[in-house]
Amino acid sequence: MSWTLLRATIHQRRTSLFWFSFGLVLYAWLMTWFWPQMGGDKYAELIESYPPELLQLFGGTEVPMASLGGYFQMEYLGLMWMLIVASALIIYAIKAFAGEIGAGTMEFTLAQPVSRVRLAVTRVIAMVGYVVVLAIASFVPIMIFGPRYDIELSAKTYLLLMSFGGLFMLAIGGIAMLLSSMFRDGGKPGSIAAGILVLFWIADLVANASEAAEFFEPVNLVSYWQPGKIINDGTVAAEAWWIYAAVALVTLVGSVVVFSRRDVA
Amino acid sequence: MDVISTRSLTKFYGKTRGVEDLSMRVPEGAVYGYLGPNGSGKTTTIRCLLGMLKPTSGEAMLFGQPVALDGSAVRARIGYVAGEVRLYDRETGGWHLDYVAGFRGGHGRLEKDLLERFEFDPSKRVRELSKGNKQKLALILGMAHDPDLLILDEPTSGLDPLNQEAVYSVIDERVAEGRTVFLSSHVLSEVERVCERVGIIRLGHLVAEESVKELLGKRLRQVQVTFAQPTAPSFLAGLPGVDNVLAVSETVFTARARGDAVDALLKHLATTRVADLSIQQASLEDVFLEFYRERDASPDAEAEREESR
Incomplete structure (x- = not known):
């Protein structure tokens, strides 16, 4: 790892990281604040008035919608949270390799005495740091403000949300990093990574609506993301950990290997 | 090393x-x-x-x-x-x-x-x-x-x-x-x-x-000579390394001189009355074109063109 490159990477991403984190903190606080007004019976009534297909669009799947977990999954941690963190990570990833090659700044950096493997590993480490900040911004506001609004979750639940959510983000970021290491400008890898996530989301939707489409589930990252279940039961399926960890590891190592062997100008 | x-x-x-x-x-x-x-x-x-x-x-x-x-x-x-x-x-x-x-x-x-x-x-x-x-x-x-x-x-x-x-x-x-x-x-x-x-x-x-x-030695210069009296183009045309002689008027001529030909050209011009003289360095493109023309005319270049067909 190169400290110079790590400092420079963090320095250059600080503005986008700040705004994404600020957005997550604000969103998390708003959803926490709304819970006493929307929770319980009122929320159940509201949810029952929606068509089931609409609920499925927002990730309402395995938990009762009127519960705290169902509320957070529907209103925050289901679709909207995924959109925010996926945008942040895809933007980071496309700039990490392809964006810099396209802009010509990779040529400047690689004219310095730094190996490609060190450069790529540093960019991966910076992304891990990015994920940690996003995870803190996503869940710590609930932990801080929650008790004021009748939201009492155990430390284990928060730890599970942050670690499993972080691993989910690493898997998304890993896919984007691998794509970024293959192209020479940011447009294509960004579009493909976003397309894959939309495909996962649609596949999840189809799988929820139709048993015939369940074959999508084993490879679908979106299907394993069930924050409502973590909040209600404090559990995560073992295979979900393995799937996310495997995808993150393979894609991130793959991005380092591909970048170290390709033309960079 | x-x-x-x-x-x-x-x-x-x-x-x-x-x-x-x-x-x-x-x-x-x-x-x-x-x-x-x-x-x-x-x-x-x-x-x-x-x-x-x-x-x-x-x-x-x-x-x-x-x-x-x-x-x-x-x-x-x-x-x-x-x-x-x-x-x-x-x-x-x-x-x-x-x-x-x-x-x-x-x-x-x-x-x-x-x-x-x-x-x-x-x-x-x-x-x-x-x-x-x-x-x-x-x-x-x-x-x-x-x-x-x-x-x-x-x-x-x-x-x-x-x-x-x-x-x-x-x-x-x-x-x-x-x-x-x-x-x-x-x-x-x-x-x-x-x-x-x-x-x-x-x-x-x-x-x-x-x-x-x-x-x-391969470099070109663009020359413009204004003679003090009407002069025949043949005055310049026969000089080695000087080509593209063009008569702008009866007294003004332009020509292209290659590399060391400038020295011989100046000595030749000194044998008559010159009213004005301008010698400009040819552009790099001219030198390249000249250089590449030589290469294009060579048997190697011909073989290369044949190969590419």
């Missing part, structure tokens, strides 16, 4: 040729000019030397070691200024100097001197800099660490004559201290001013390696 050497270096981008079968040597302490028109393969060669492109075949060596895509140690001895300066637009010149210093273990011993000589203000963001000032920053970043090998791709592009001269004097000083310079350029006067030897690249092939003196 050769600081740069390539052996049958070939790089194709898919079916498009970058360079092909390129073999060259640049000895330690040399100032080597690398000449060629746009798209001839100059930048591809440099990028292969720096390990940014993976050669399709052949080999590139720096300081006697094969260039590795993942190698970094050898780049500590190289200063590179890219042809098209691409830096981080939102950062300042000072940020870039610190960035490079971080990789190279401290600020270069020439940094302060270069900042003063180029009168460069490092506090401005790159996006606020003019093309010339971006070029100055790239030069400072490439040269501040006093590298053993300077690879310069069109280094004076966008600079005013004063700063061009400053670049040339820095290069002269580096060479006097035993450094090696590899200079890619379109500008013949620059090559003439700085380099001892040149390689000419055409369609990805190194078509000639010559000393600057040999290259100057």
Whole structure:
């Protein structure tokens, strides 16, 4: 790892990281604040008035919608949270390799005495740091403000949300990093990574609506993301950990290997 | 020892040729000019030397070691200024100097001197800099660490004559201290001013390696003579090395003189009364065209064309 490159990477991403984190903190606080007004019976009534297909669009799947977990999954941690963190990570990833090659700044950096493997590993480490900040911004506001609004979750639940959510983000970021290491400008890898996530989301939707489409589930990252279940039961399926960890590891190592062997100008 | 050497270096981008079968040597302490028109393969060669492109075949060596895509140690001895300066637009010149210093273990011993000589203000963001000032920053970043090998791709592009001269004097000083310079350029006067030897690249092939003196022999000048009295075109037409004689009027003629023919032309003009005389250096394009015409007419070029059909 190169400290110079790590400092420079963090320095250059600080503005986008700040705004994404600020957005997550604000969103998390708003959803926490709304819970006493929307929770319980009122929320159940509201949810029952929606068509089931609409609920499925927002990730309402395995938990009762009127519960705290169902509320957070529907209103925050289901679709909207995924959109925010996926945008942040895809933007980071496309700039990490392809964006810099396209802009010509990779040529400047690689004219310095730094190996490609060190450069790529540093960019991966910076992304891990990015994920940690996003995870803190996503869940710590609930932990801080929650008790004021009748939201009492155990430390284990928060730890599970942050670690499993972080691993989910690493898997998304890993896919984007691998794509970024293959192209020479940011447009294509960004579009493909976003397309894959939309495909996962649609596949999840189809799988929820139709048993015939369940074959999508084993490879679908979106299907394993069930924050409502973590909040209600404090559990995560073992295979979900393995799937996310495997995808993150393979894609991130793959991005380092591909970048170290390709033309960079 | 050769600081740069390539052996049958070939790089194709898919079916498009970058360079092909390129073999060259640049000895330690040399100032080597690398000449060629746009798209001839100059930048591809440099990028292969720096390990940014993976050669399709052949080999590139720096300081006697094969260039590795993942190698970094050898780049500590190289200063590179890219042809098209691409830096981080939102950062300042000072940020870039610190960035490079971080990789190279401290600020270069020439940094302060270069900042003063180029009168460069490092506090401005790159996006606020003019093309010339971006070029100055790239030069400072490439040269501040006093590298053993300077690879310069069109280094004076966008600079005013004063700063061009400053670049040339820095290069002269580096060479006097035993450094090696590899200079890619379109500008013949620059090559003439700085380099001892040149390689000419055409369609990805190194078509000639010559000393600057040999290259100057191929150089053309555009001559316009105004005679004091009406003169016949044949007065100029028969001179060796002088061609394209055109009569603008009965007394005014233009002609093209090759290399050493200028001396003979002046002696010939001294035998009559001349009212005015203008001798202009031909453009590099003219020299290239002349050079390439020679090459195109050669049996090798014909064979190459046949092969490409």
